[in-house]
Amino acid sequence: MKNKITIIGAGNVGATAAHWALSRRLGNIVLLDVMEGIPQGKALDLWQAGPLDGYAGTVIGSNDYADSADSDVVIITAGLARKPGMSRDDLLAKNVAIVKSCAEQAARYSPNCFMIVVTNPIDAMVYTAFKASGLPKHRIIGMAGVLDSARYRTFLAQALGVAPADVSALVMGIHGDKMLPLVRLANVAGVPISDLLPAEKIAEIVHRTQHGGGEIVNHLKTGSAFYTPGLAAIEMAEAVLTDSRRVMPCAAYLNGEFGIAGCFLGVPVVLGEQGVERILEFQLTDDERQALSESVEAVRKQMEETGL
Template identity: 55%
Template sequence: MKITVIGAGNVGATAAQRIAEKELAHEVVLVDVAEGIPQGKGLDMYQSAPVELFDTKIIGANDYSATEGSDIILITAGLARKPGMSREDLLAKNAEIVKSVTEQSVRKSPNAIIIVVSNPLDVMTYVAATVSKFPKERVFGMAGVLDTARFRTFIAMELDVSVQDVTAFVLGGHGDSMVPVVKYTTVAGIPISELLPKEKIEALVARARHGGIEIVNFLKTGSAYYAPSSSAVEMIESIVKDRKRILPCAAYLTGQYGLKDVYCGVPVKIGRKGIEKIYEIKLEAEDLKSLVSSANEVKENCSKVTL
């Protein structure tokens, strides 16, 4: 297994380190346009191998020759958000970046699976899918895994329980219109509605929607990367080990939930071939309405992109 990580910033570098430490590949290639950065970070990571006891080789590069024959391509390249900046503010610039890196990487790895992390996530996944011309089951985005992790964390913090006992789904676009589905949120199988009052649940939903900007506002000069990298690697692990995990990801819809020709966060089964199944779960009327609204917002933003 060979995995390419495009973008040697905080998300990409942290993801590469996690992939190596979990030994999900025999080789990880870290690519970035900044001369010396991927080489330096890659070598630094590789030198941790004798301590962390992994044998994954890590290579840094500024071009795509070293990426040839990759099984998985993780796209993290792009500008990060700053305080006061929405994901949509990143649209034009990051679309150019994602278009370019997709073109270069797929020439070397025509059989790869592409996972997109760059923001605005759903639109950038659309860009990568359009440019690569890959089957849609081989191009999808990391969205709901991260959003759900944030929602689960806030619930665990509120109830003072283990995050491992909290189960949830956050669907829709990766942005302020995301849809935390309370109906499918449980703690050790107990519906959250039996553990918290409605107003507290609504507050946790709101915090989950703004979980990313909360961190941006703290950091001031950057955005989140520990949880995003973990979320992307969870998806990669399901592919590498063919685990068939059911995770909420930005997938291409062909009629599910009444939505068509749009990338939107929904529950999917991920295995060795990518997305193996899209699950159409029964939603409350209000949640379905929110999901449709979120998808329409993604479509509108996609229409602003010139490829």
């Protein structure tokens, strides 16, 4: 039996995620949205690409959560997108209600699903979905670090003139300006970036990574990034559906790891068929721990503002 993936929200991120999922042959897709006609039209368009791309999965557009029943993975992308001048936090009040409704209904029809939250601000929204869905903590995560680390690796590769695939780098913490792109662990084929780039260039890349989403929003004017966020969510879904035990930075629920408990935060996790198989905890420097604590403070403030 083919895997079933439901993507809630048929905007740019959701439709792009559906495209990536189909191109990777991950299973049948349900594209769900409250707007009548939008998911149906986009799903039909995607489905008709099958003869050209070679996939054989089905793509259904729907406004009814009943069509999402028994999904293996549910990806929530629904919500308002940023516009120039807005921070991710500016979206919190409106998106709490949207994500809460999506998570409740998705879990009602797919109580055994693995849930990925993409809606901003991600760390608060995955907490919202966790409280609303009733899913166990190992079966719900936020998409943040995969996207942020991809941006970090891209900027490093550009500065070094190397293939991005050969750059290994990790971003932890909140999906926001206080995220922590780890310099100490970033390397190219094992060679530390601190041996290859001057400190001022590394600092410039770290700052650009922290503000990478805003850079795209300022260019687009009317929306935010969608190609890489969509793929990042599908990378995570694929790791679960194929039980590949990939190590990815995701917003996972912490229960004492890194000295933090009771919130979702971007950390490296092992993803397999059980969801979050484990969190990879390692020793942080004093500066890294301080930076991570600032992320935690910001996330807890967001959590309070959700009212949950």
